[in-house]
Amino acid sequence: xxxxxxxxxxxxxxxxxxxxxxxxxxxxxxxxxxxxxxxxxxxxxxxxxxxxxxxxxxxxxxxxxxxxxxxxxxxxxxxxxxxxxxxxxxxxxxxxxxxxxxxxxxxxxxxxxxxxxxxxxxxxxxxxxxxxxxxxxxxxxxxxxxxxxxxxxxxxxxxxxxxxxxxxxxxxxxxxxxxxxxxxxxxxxxxxxxxxxxxxxxxxxxxxxxxxxxxxxxxxxxxxxxxxxxxxxxxxxxxxxxxxxxxxxxxxxxxxxxxxxxxxxxxxxxxxxxxxxxxxxxxxxxxxxxxxxxxxxxxxxxxxxxxxxxxxxxxxxxxxxxxxxxxxxxxxxxxxxxxxxxxxxxxxxxxxxxxxxxxxxxxxxxxxxxxxxxxxxxx
Numbered sequence: 001x002x003x004x005x006x007x008x009x010x011x012x013x014x015x016x017x018x019x020x021x022x023x024x025x026x027x028x029x030x031x032x033x034x035x036x037x038x039x040x041x042x043x044x045x046x047x048x049x050x051x052x053x054x055x056x057x058x059x060x061x062x063x064x065x066x067x068x069x070x071x072x073x074x075x076x077x078x079x080x081x082x083x084x085x086x087x088x089x090x091x092x093x094x095x096x097x098x099x100x101x102x103x104x105x106x107x108x109x110x111x112x113x114x115x116x117x118x119x120x121x122x123x124x125x126x127x128x129x130x131x132x133x134x135x136x137x138x139x140x141x142x143x144x145x146x147x148x149x150x151x152x153x154x155x156x157x158x159x160x161x162x163x164x165x166x167x168x169x170x171x172x173x174x175x176x177x178x179x180x181x182x183x184x185x186x187x188x189x190x191x192x193x194x195x196x197x198x199x200x201x202x203x204x205x206x207x208x209x210x211x212x213x214x215x216x217x218x219x220x221x222x223x224x225x226x227x228x229x230x231x232x233x234x235x236x237x238x239x240x241x242x243x244x245x246x247x248x249x250x251x252x253x254x255x256x257x258x259x260x261x262x263x264x265x266x267x268x269x270x271x272x273x274x275x276x277x278x279x280x281x282x283x284x285x286x287x288x289x290x291x292x293x294x295x296x297x298x299x300x301x302x303x304x305x306x307x308x309x310x311x312x313x314x315x316x317x318x319x320x321x322x323x324x325x326x327x328x329x330x331x332x333x334x335x336x337x338x339x340x341x342x343x344x345x346x347x348x349x350x351x352x353x354x355x356x357x358x359x360x361x362x363x364x365x366x367x368x369x370x371x372x373x374x375x376x377x378x379x
Contacts, residue, residue, distance in 0.1 A: 038095050038104045040115070044144045048119040051141050052091075053148060054107050062108045065100045065361050073110030077379050079179055080112040080149045082142065086161030087133070087282065088233040088275050091117050093359045100364055109372040114145050116162075118276075120230075126223045126280040130289070131303035134165040135172060142175070155180035155375055156315075159358045160187075160328065167336065168301045173312030180378055181313075181342075182371055184320045185328045185354050189297035189335035190290050194326060204292045218287040223280030226287075233275040299339040310336065316344035318374050320367055322357040323349050346374065 044051035061071045083094060083103070094115060095101045107113050116138070121128060146152055154177065158166030163186025170178055187193070190200045210216055218226070278286075289295045289302035296302060299310040317340065321330045330349050337345060350357055350366040357363050 037098055038101055038107070040103075043114075043148055044141065048121065048125065049137055049141070050117040050119065051144055052115040052117060054103050054113040054115070057104070057107050059108075062104055063099055064105070065097070065364055070105065070108050072108045075110055076112055077110045077376060078151065079153045079155050079375070079379050080114060080145055080151055081106060081155045081157060081375065082145055083113070083115040084138070084156055084158040084162040084166045085116060085118065086159060086163075086165075087118055088161075088228075088230070088278055090274050090276060091115065092274075093355065096359050100359065100361065102359055102368065105364070105368050106372065109376075111372070111375070112149055112151075114148075116141055120276050121279045122277075123224065123227065126227055128279040129281045129303070130165075130168075130285040131301075132281070134168040134301075135303060135307070138165060138169050139172075139174070142169075152177040153179045155182065155378075157182040157184070157371070158186060159184040160354065163187075164296070167310065167313065167340075168296075168303075168308065170313040170315050171301050171310045172308040176314075178315045180316045180318070180375055182318045182320070182375070183333070183336075184358055184367075185322060185325055186319065186333050186336075187290075187296070187328045188339070189294065189332050191294050191297065192329070192335060193332035194329040196326065197329070197332065200291045200294070204294065207287070207292045218284045218292075221284070223284055225280065226283040227280040228278040228283055230275045230277045233278065234273055297335055297339075310339040311341045313340040313342055315342060316378055317342050317346070318371065319345070319347045320357060320371075321347075321349045322352040322354060324352055325354045325357065327354040344378075 038054060038057075040052040040054045042050050043053045056076075057072050059072055061069050063069050085091065085094070095103050098104070103113060103115065118133065142154060145154060156166040156169070156178070158164070158181070163181075163183040166181055167183060167186060167188075169175070170181060189197075191197050191204070193200065207218075285302055296310070300306060301308040301310075317336075319333060319336070321328065321333045323330070334347055337347070348367070348370065350362065352360055352362040352366075357367065
């Protein structure tokens, strides 16, 4: 007599994989993060700010996200390159994935590469101003780069506020050996900044009226009251594109079976969810110099005493903006064109938002090679 076969039991492996990935993403996400894998040396540390040096890669080639293979140059570029980040971010964005790492790519192209890490300012640093970074700390750090590299000529790569710091440093007019500025998503005219610019103009009118009536300025307040904590900066960044933020978590739920997707989500989250505080003094300067008086749009530096002018900037400039960037629009950034004294200026707009134009897949395809080629041509 024929035997009846037992009904098949659905495999429990997919469910276990889904639950395992969900549990690790929720409770042990650090183990999933792929960022910050490129070796570096700390060559300066004042207890808050560090200066990193990335030694030559040991690989003979690196692979990019799109499958392209880049041979590692055995001939270093003569002019060292210093990455100047903005405040409020952690450094993971510069080395986010092994196959999408800006520091790894630039090192492969032969650049003697340094990166400034502004650290995590505590309440004791609430007195720090914008000028603390571009007029005090950055000059000392660049001098350390020169000592370490043995070269006087330097190039700076600044993203967002890091680009503004780089531009203002050049505007001090004290560094004749500053050769090149790569400025990515760098603000200049805050009142010509799309939807945000409208809010800045409205705020400027209201606070100027208050100033005329009462004499009150942002700098009259206790800087501790204006400190912006890291969680608030993370939230503000996400609110610039709330739909994408929600979509990202929905995509995670749909792809919890995929370990690689979960790891990538955790890696991006390690950057987005762990932003750094703005010192209160920096917020005072942002309100007074950038939002209300919009001084950079007039070629002035955001600092007391009127030291420096953008007309003193003589370095070659490569300006990169994002077509979909709501934080720093093309018009906001390109306003520097008539203000700087540089003769060699290039302006490029690529697809992407504020983060994507630095470390996203689009930037890897649209701008990384262009930046490296532009610098090599001027080496």
